[in-house]
Amino acid sequence: MVKYTYFTDGAATMKRKNGKYLREAGGWAFILLKDGVEDSYLCGGCPLTTNNEMELYAIYASMNDFILKSESGDIIEICSDSLYCIDIFTKWAKGWQKRGWRKSDGKSIKNLDIIKAVWRLMAEINKKSCILKFVKVKGHSSNIWNNKVDKLAVDAKNDAFKSGKTTYYAENDDFLGGKSKYMD
Template identity: 30%
Template sequence: MRHITIAFDGACKGNPGPGGYGAILVNERTGAEKIVKGREAATTNNKMELSAAIAGLNALRPGAVVTMLGDSRYVVQGITEWLPGWKARGWKAAGGKPVANVELWQALEAAVARHESVTWEWVKGHAGHGLNERVDEIASREAERAGAKSGRELSWRSY
């Protein structure tokens, strides 16, 4: 059985604005790593967080035992707590409004279903967790590249 840890993160410079995501996949037996990343010129932070988790899970062959590490309460609580209620209400939030980013939540649910098991752990961002710090840097670089490609000047200090 393959045991994989995936650290995932998304970043957006402006919300909406240029965004990027990254995931670091670590094979727990061998220590081998794989990096998955991407960017969009106009997106939101929540979309990038979800995209990071989806891309990480989809980069694996099906059937793995996966531990997901992320600093996004939106993703971790969404997949572990809110998703069953959304589905039961026909993809409506508790207040009756449509769930935001429903297509990404459905894609995440499908990505999870490909594996033997997936557990989710929230880690505090910018608190010295090695994998989280690294994946944050990847996501931020991708967001910067997305901004450069779109012609937008970005200042890291202004966000």
């Protein structure tokens, strides 16, 4: 049994213009520790996005990575500084699914494509008899791994802003339209 700990983060810039917020570039990243030892990381960016999309994508990418590498009985721990993202998957998604992917007030859910994609990956992890845990970490504090993953996400955001291109997404085309690349 191997413990995979993923520190995930997203970063995005929103610009206020004429009283409205406009999307700008964003980045996401994860750092993988296997049994407490740094193993690898992956990051990417998108020229027009939101912080929540990037936070969710980091979780999605880490779960994809885990499914490719893990064996039955392994443990996956997702460490995020976004309580909103953790609450989606630990408190709200089950009810949303029962209501046809609607909130309790009947309103639509933002970022539903990526939320449903993560939900499907969670089912795959469960089917592999692996244990999934979400851990809330304090952002921008003394947590070395959260600080490192934040820097990767910010750097990816800056790359996406400069290039105007989506970079480093899943192996196959996905809903964000890019490809993946492991960084050296």
